[in-house]
Amino acid sequence: MEKPHRAILDRVAGYADEAAAYLRRRRMSRQPFARLYWPGGRGADFPPDTEAGRTLFLAASRLIDVARER
């Protein structure tokens, strides 16, 4: 019979594998996006091919550059 702690270790390792696979899939499938949320839970996406989306992406890129400086 398998020792109890082995069963627990196997189960934890299984969960970790699942989580790693989820994060791997997420990295591969995720595209850049810009989202705004307002009070009350209302939210909206702004794709990069729209004027508002383009402005948001440019502003975000500028902030990322500023954060890169030390």
Add this chain to the structure above:
Amino acid sequence: MPETATIVSQDARAAGMASMLTEVPATTSHRSPPAVPTPGDAEAAIARLREMSADVRGCAVLGPDGELLAASGDPQRWQEAAAVLLGAADLAGDAPAELVHVATEDGEVFAVRHAGLAIVVVSERFALASLMAFDMRTVLRDLANDHRQVRSRTWRP
């Protein structure tokens, strides 16, 4: 049955309202100034956020008028860049956004507003948005509340 003169009754109501309004002073003694934390408080908030979240690359805290209270890097560049982001978010919607989240190939940008204050964060890619927003809200709320408590003890009209 005679008709009631509606215009006369509305005139009377308006006259009553005017007399009531004249009794209210223009300035009330309990009005408090806007809550603006000190730069030291804002720096402590930034340090706390960086401690809470390992994904944070840099961040800045802005006051009610968009003035920079503290930043993790060059203050002027942070203020300009944060103002551009918040301005773009305001133009994109019909009302000021509470949370801004922009994910790019190089990193992610978050901005949260609360009680007139704003915090802008640049994080690593794939940072968990809900956790990041929660941490930012917590820090900002504590910053606003702590300052209010201190002010209520020290401020005199």
